[in-house]
Structure formats: C-alpha cells, structure tokens
Amino acid sequence: MLVLALDTATPAVTAGVVRLTDGPDARIAELGVRVAHDARKHGELLMPGVQGACADAGIRLREVEAIVVGTGPGPFTGLRVGMVTAASLGDALGVPVHGVCSLDAIAQAVVLPGKLTGNLLVATDARRREVYWAAYEAEGARLTGPTVESPDAVAERLDGLHLVAAAGTMAERFGLPVREPASPTPAGLVAAAAPALDSGRTPGPLEPLYLRRPDAVPPGERKKVRT
Structure with a gap:
C-alpha cells in the first residue's frame, strides 16, 4: 500500500x-x-x-x-x-x-528499530513556557498523555515511569538520553x-488535539449605559 x-x-x-x-x-x-x-x-x-x-x-x-x-x-x-x-x-x-x-508518531519512529530498553518520554514545544508530552512503553504503546504542562510540572510526574530516553523538540529539558527524531x-x-x-476499517472524523482552549472568545453581553 x-x-x-x-x-x-x-x-x-x-x-x-x-x-x-x-x-x-x-x-x-x-x-x-x-x-x-x-x-x-x-x-x-x-x-x-x-x-x-x-x-x-x-x-x-x-x-x-x-x-x-x-x-x-x-x-x-x-x-x-x-x-x-x-x-x-x-x-x-x-x-x-x-x-x-503526532506524539505517537514520534514514539513509533524511535521504537521502529527495536533498540529501546525501557520507557520513552516524548515532549514538544507548546509555547507559553509549556510542553506537550506523553510517555510510552518500549514497544510504542502510550502509557500516559498527551497533556500540556510546564516542564517543571512534567518533571514532577516522571518518577515511577521508568524512562530511559526522551524524544521530541523539548527532549533536552528532562535530563534523559535524547533519541531522534525531534518531529x-x-x-x-x-x-x-x-x-x-x-x-481496512473506515477512519473516523479527524479530531485535532489542541489540548487548550483558543485564545479568542465570543464577546460578552454589552453593558447597559445609564444616562
């Protein structure tokens, strides 16, 4: 195919x-x-x-x-x-x-060669001093996420996940050996x-993973002006 x-x-x-x-x-x-x-x-x-x-x-x-x-x-x-x-x-x-x-795709690219000996962190830039992240087993199955948080908040959640490597554009922030690809x-x-x-199953609707609300919001009701 x-x-x-x-x-x-x-x-x-x-x-x-x-x-x-x-x-x-x-x-x-x-x-x-x-x-x-x-x-x-x-x-x-x-x-x-x-x-x-x-x-x-x-x-x-x-x-x-x-x-x-x-x-x-x-x-x-x-x-x-x-x-x-x-x-x-x-x-x-x-x-x-x-x-x-997209984080799953990065993880799959890391594990395709079959040389990962433990769990993997994937983290990419979410801007606003935050990262998108998820954790994966050595075979590529997702353990947790995806989530958007500050790098410090992510670091607090990593204990117990038995991570041996990180990938993604923000991988260097977490003190783990970095694996390619970044994207x-x-x-x-x-x-x-x-x-x-x-x-061969029919795919469902495409659903974007924004993970945070849009900045733009509908305008509120106008305040009445008293004379």
Whole structure:
C-alpha cells in the first residue's frame, strides 16, 4: 500500500510517501520524504513538499491509496493546515484519511528499530513556557498523555515511569538520553496508523488535539449605559 503521510504539528512541515506491506512481517519503507522548517509557513510549504515527496518516490499523487496525518497536539493554525490539506486530498483522490497523535508518531519512529530498553518520554514545544508530552512503553504503546504542562510540572510526574530516553523538540529539558527524531516522520506516522490501515476499517472524523482552549472568545453581553 502506498501511503501519503503529513504532519504540521511542529515547526517541521513534513510530507512523505511510504510503502506499507501488511501481514505478520509488515514492513514500512519511506520512498520519498520532504521536510521544511518554518513555523510561519506551513501553508506555503506543505503542498510543494507533497509534490516533491511524490516525485522522489517516482509516483503520481493519484497512485496514493491512503493518507495519514498528524492531529497534534500542536498550535491551532499550523495544525489546521495539515489536517485540512489531508482531508481535501483524501476527498479529491477518494482515499481514506487516518488521523494519529503526532506524539505517537514520534514514539513509533524511535521504537521502529527495536533498540529501546525501557520507557520513552516524548515532549514538544507548546509555547507559553509549556510542553506537550506523553510517555510510552518500549514497544510504542502510550502509557500516559498527551497533556500540556510546564516542564517543571512534567518533571514532577516522571518518577515511577521508568524512562530511559526522551524524544521530541523539548527532549533536552528532562535530563534523559535524547533519541531522534525531534518531529514526526512519515514512517512514524504510518506505523502509528498501521493497525487501522491493515484492517481496512473506515477512519473516523479527524479530531485535532489542541489540548487548550483558543485564545479568542465570543464577546460578552454589552453593558447597559445609564444616562
């Protein structure tokens, strides 16, 4: 199966074409990957990345059989770019679109080589002096999260999780050995969605993981002015 994988939950604007073979000996192979780093230009950079990844893979976009997109957690504007693009392409191509937690995708990319000996922390920048984070078993199953908190609050919660490494853009804040990648990879995104892709089940609605309320709020009732 040829899968287009997209993620805009971090400053890395990621697009890739991945071949997924099903069955007990499933294999994930990245055929073409384009990554650009600019937190302010997700909209401008994503589709050129898609086209470049398809060209590197030697395929036409219409040959894609499924799409996987990171659903965050991440900033509101950047996250919407990836999810709206994925939904639009899925509709135009007539292929299913599967959403996965972007932190899960990072964890899957770390554990794919099979060399992790303990649990993993994944932490990315949530701005406002906070991080998005989740913890994972060595095989990639999520233990807790995703949550948004200050790094100090996260550090207080790590006792007892038996962590041996950290990954993500904020991994260096926690005094653990740092593993790559810092951002979701196409292979990690597809690995996170592999059970759904293999089963052929219809994906549910794409639900963004913002983890905090938007800054903008509806205006309140106007106060009456007495004369």
